[in-house]
Amino acid sequence: MTKLHELFWTFFKIGAFTIGGGYAMIPLMEQEIVDKRKWLNKEEFMDTMSLAQSMPGVFAVNMATNVGFRTRGFAGAFIAVMGNVLMPILLILVLAIFFRQFSDNPMVKSIFKGIRPAVVALIAAPVFNMAKTAKISWSNFWIPVAATLLIWLLGVSPVIIILVAGLGGFIYGKIKGRKEAKK
Amino acid sequence: MIFWQLFYTFLKIGIFTFGGGYAMVALIQNEVVVENQWLTSQEFTDVLAISQASPGPLGINTATYTGYTAVVNAGYPEYMGILGAFLASFSVILLPFLLMLIITKVLLKHKDNPTLANIFLILRKVVVGLIAASALLLVSTENFGSPTESTFRFVISILIFIGVFVASYKFKKSPILLILVSGIIGFLVYGLPDVI
Numbered sequence: 001m002t003k004l005h006e007l008f009w010t011f012f013k014i015g016a017f018t019i020g021g022g023y024a025m026i027p028l029m030e031q032e033i034v035d036k037r038k039w040l041n042k043e044e045f046m047d048t049m050s051l052a053q054s055m056p057g058v059f060a061v062n063m064a065t066n067v068g069f070r071t072r073g074f075a076g077a078f079i080a081v082m083g084n085v086l087m088p089i090l091l092i093l094v095l096a097i098f099f100r101q102f103s104d105n106p107m108v109k110s111i112f113k114g115i116r117p118a119v120v121a122l123i124a125a126p127v128f129n130m131a132k133t134a135k136i137s138w139s140n141f142w143i144p145v146a147a148t149l150l151i152w153l154l155g156v157s158p159v160i161i162i163l164v165a166g167l168g169g170f171i172y173g174k175i176k177g178r179k180e181a182k183k
Numbered sequence: 184m185i186f187w188q189l190f191y192t193f194l195k196i197g198i199f200t201f202g203g204g205y206a207m208v209a210l211i212q213n214e215v216v217v218e219n220q221w222l223t224s225q226e227f228t229d230v231l232a233i234s235q236a237s238p239g240p241l242g243i244n245t246a247t248y249t250g251y252t253a254v255v256n257a258g259y260p261e262y263m264g265i266l267g268a269f270l271a272s273f274s275v276i277l278l279p280f281l282l283m284l285i286i287t288k289v290l291l292k293h294k295d296n297p298t299l300a301n302i303f304l305i306l307r308k309v310v311v312g313l314i315a316a317s318a319l320l321l322v323s324t325e326n327f328g329s330p331t332e333s334t335f336r337f338v339i340s341i342l343i344f345i346g347v348f349v350a351s352y353k354f355k356k357s358p359i360l361l362i363l364v365s366g367i368i369g370f371l372v373y374g375l376p377d378v379i
Contacts, residue, residue: 015238015239015240016238016239017238018238018239025240051286052283053202053203054299055279055282056197056198056199056200056201056279057197057200057242057276057278057279057280057282057283058197058200058204058207058240058242058243058279060240061240061279062279065279065283065284065287066283066287069283069287069288070287074284077280077283077284077287081276084240085239085243085272085276087239088237088240088244088247089243089247089268089269091238092233092234092239092247092251093247093265095237095248096247096248096252096264097261099229099233100261103229106377107370107374107378110370110372110373110374110375111366111369112229112232112366113328113340113369113372114339114365114367114370114372114373115229115232115362115366116225116325116326116327116340117326117327117340117341117343117344118343118347118362118364119228119232119235119326119362120318120321120322120326120327121347121348121351122235122347122358122361122362123208123314123317123318124315124318124348125347125351125352126205127311127315129352130202130205130307130311130314133307134307134308134311135304135308136308136311140308143305143312144311147311147312147313147315147316148312148313148315148316149316151209151313151316151320152316155217157213157218158199158209158210158316159199159210161313162201162306162309162310163199165305165306165308165309166302166305168305169301169303169304169305169306170298170302172301173297173298173301173302176301177297
C-alpha cells in the first residue's frame with residue numbers, strides 16, 4: 001500500500017520545485033507519478049490530466065487530489081494537496097514579509113519600477129498562446145473580444161462572464177445536437 | 184469582518200477558475216482590486232511579480248500573497264496577515280478539492296462527455312478574453328509611468344514591455360529570468376544614478 005509520507009513528499013517536490021505555474025509541473029509530475037512511483041500508468045495519467053484541466057481550481061492541486069484519492073482515499077487526497085501547497089505558501093509568506101519591510105527602500109523601489117512593465121507583458125503573452133489552444137478563429141474572434149471589453153471597459157465581473165459562457169456552451173451543444181439529429 | 188469576506192471571496196474565486204493560473208489571476212484581480220479594493224493596482228502588480236518568480240502554482244502563490252496583503256492593509260498586525268494568507272490559500276482550493284473528490288469517486292476513469300465538451304468549447308475562448316482584460320487593467324500610469332509627466336520612465340517601460348513580451352512569447356524564456364533581468368534594468372536605470 002502506498003504510504004502517506006510518500007504521497008506527501010512526491011507532491012511536496014512537485015510543488016516546491018516548479019517555477020512558472022501549474023503546467024510547468026507536468027514533466028516532473030509524469031516522472032514522479034508514472035515512472036517512479038507507478039501510481040498511474042501513462043494512459044491513466046493522460047486521462048487524469050484532462051480531467052484536472054477541465055475541473056475548476058488550480059491544476060496541480062486537482063492532480064494531487066485525484067492521485068491522492070486513488071491511492072489512499074480521502075487521507076491520501078488531503079495529504080497530497082497539503083504537500084503540494086505547503087512550500088509555495090511558506091515561501092510566498094517569507095517573501096511577502098520581507099518585501100513589506102523593504103518596500104520603502106529606494107533601491108527596491110527602483111527595481112520594481114523595472115519589473116512592473118515586465119509583469120504586464122508576462123500576463124499578456126499567455127493570452128496569445130492560449131488563443132491558439134482555444135481554437136480562436138476569425139468567425140469566433142468576437143467571443144474573447146467581447147469578454148475583454150465587458151470586463152475592461154464596463155467593469156462586468158469575470159464570474160458573470162464565465163457563467164454566461166458556460167450556459168452559452170450548453171445551449172450551443174443542445175442546438176448542435178438537435179441539428180445533427182435532424183440529419 | 185475581513186476574514187469572513189476573504190473566505191467567501193476566495194471560495195468564489197476557486198470554483199469559478201477554469202483554465203489555469205492566469206484565469207485565477209484575472210478573477211483575484213477583479214475581486215481584490217476592483218470590487219473590494221483591498222489592494223491597489225500597483226500593489227497587485229508587485230504581488231504578481233513575486234508570485235511568478237516564486238515556485239509553486241501561480242494561482243496559489245497569488246492567493247497567498249493577496250490574502251496576506253489584504254489583511255495587513257486593513258490595519259491588522261503581521262501575524263494576522265499570515266492567518267489571512269493561509270485562509271485565502273485554503274479557501275481557494277476547498278471547493279475544487281471537494282468537487283474533484285466526488286468526481287474521482289463517481290467516475291474513476293474520465294469519460295468524454297459531449298455536453299461538457301461543448302461548454303468548454305466556449306469557456307476556453309472566454310478565458311482568453313478574461314486574461315486579456317486582466318493585462319489591459321494593468322496598463323496604467325502606476326505601472327508604466329505617465330507619458331507626459333515622466334516621459335523617460337514611460338519610454339523605458341514600453342521598451343521593457345516589448346522586450347519581455349517577445350522573450351516570453353517567441354523565445355519561451357522563463358518568467359523568473361525575465362523578472363530578474365527587468366529588476367536589474369530597473370536598478371541600473373532608476374536606482375544607480377541616485378547612488379552615484
